[in-house]
Amino acid sequence: MPVRFPHPDPVRPTQTGGRPRVFPVFLPLAGCPGRCIYCDQPAQTGQAPEPLEAVLARARVELSALPWPVELAFYGGTFTALPSPWPERFLDLAAELRAGGHVTRVRCSTRPDAVTPELLHDLRGRGLDLVELGVQSFSDTALSASRRGYEGATALAACRMVREAGLGLGIQLMPGMPGHTSADLARDVETTASLLPELVRLYPCLVLEGTELAGLWRRGAFAPWPLAVTVEALARALRTLWAAGIPAARLGLVEQQGLTVLAGPRHPALGQMARSRALLLHVRDLLATFPEAPDTLFVPRRWQGEVLGQGNALAADYAGLGLRVELWDEHEFGVE
Ligand code: SF4
Missing domain, CATH: 3.40.1620 (YefM-like fold)
Known part of the structure; x- marks a missing residue:
């Protein structure tokens, strides 16, 4: 009789069918203190920055017209650092749409150094449910080499603040950013798993045209991770997350039209390759117990x-x- 075992992924694709779709409202670079060296949010989101009043008006029209309820996500900028009264205005809209049955949950993305317990408490009271933190890494060396402007301890404290505020936590990591090694990623994922986030996104660092990183890459001052190294590192990361019961919501960037990737571990099936490799490692380790x-x-x-x-x-x-x-x-x- 064969010994049976389940797929190690805690949330397999067949289990996600009933979950509401995420409807992104992009606020490219809004609230950001500057432009991070690898970031081109307008190209990554396929949307140029525009007045927030216009974004708000369009979101109201589009969301009100949807025939099914969605989870509303404010992505592409630093939501918690938007000037007042914009976080409030966007969350008021979300509350209005929730009352009308168009929205089930509300999430935003932001930087770890742009949250405080008071702010998170206030935003939760206004209807925010989940905060995705663009942690990128907990390694001081990598954060400094990538000029993120905060330290690992700040990122760690921000993750805890989100959970203590009673909000769902999402963590975004960037394997292969300047100064980041495979060993850093393994440590980052262990730390991430210990924080029990609701979801994790792993965006391997790519060199995008028009970014400061592109200049560093052209001068030979930055080399992205090769694809094979990235797949192996992501597979190991997946195994750690799966073992902790944490789903990886996304592996790799969604490439919008207009995004020019100059270099980096880019592959349309990157996530699938990492999952396949993670499954192989899982089976290999299981065999060792027989x-x-x-x-x-x-x-x-x-x-x-x-x-x-x-x-x-x-x-x-x-x-x-x-x-x-x-x-x-x-x-x-x-x-x-
Ligand atoms: S804070 Fe995030 S969205 Fe803003 S520039 Fe940096 S990486 Fe891009």
Whole structure:
């Protein structure tokens, strides 16, 4: 009888079907103290900065017209540092839309050095549910090399503040930013897991045209992580997050039209490659717990692509573990 085990991802794609869609309202660079060296939010969001009054009016029209409820997200800038009364005005709109049944939850993204307990408490009272912090790393060396303007302790304190304010916490990390190593990422992910965020996003650092990082890269002063290094590091990160029951909501940037990527670990299937590799590492570690080495891995049909990877790229790795891969109609995996 095969020994069964579930997919290690705490939130598998089939489980997310019932969750409301996230509707992003982009506020590119609004509230930001400057432009970070790797950031081109207008190109990343596909939206140029515009007066907040116009963003607010358009959001009201678009959201009111939606036939289904959504989770409203204020992304692309530093929401908690918007000048008064803009956070209040956007959250008033969200409350109005929530009362009308158009919005179920409200989230925003911001910087770790742009929150205080008082501010978070106030925003929660106005209807904010979740804060995604652009932590990028908890490593002082990486934060300093990337000129983020805060230290790891600030990022850590901000994460705790969000949770203590009774808000959901999202953490964004940027593997491979200047000064950041694979070992830093492993530590960052351990720290992240210990903070029990509701979601994590991992955006490997890319060199975007028009950023300060592009200049550093052209002068040879910055080298992005190679794709293979990134996939391996993301796979290890995924395993840590999966083991802690934390979903990785996103791996890699969504590339909008107009975004020019000059260099970096860019691949349309980056997330899938990392997931496949993470699954392989999971199976490998599981095998080590068996007194006698199993020779067959039974895979639910729907996970065939994820197990074997793009173009069956991982078939040889499973063979290297002494495993023959067989598909079956069960929901769980099996080994014998
Ligand atoms: S704070 Fe965030 S959105 Fe603003 S410039 Fe920096 S990375 Fe971009």
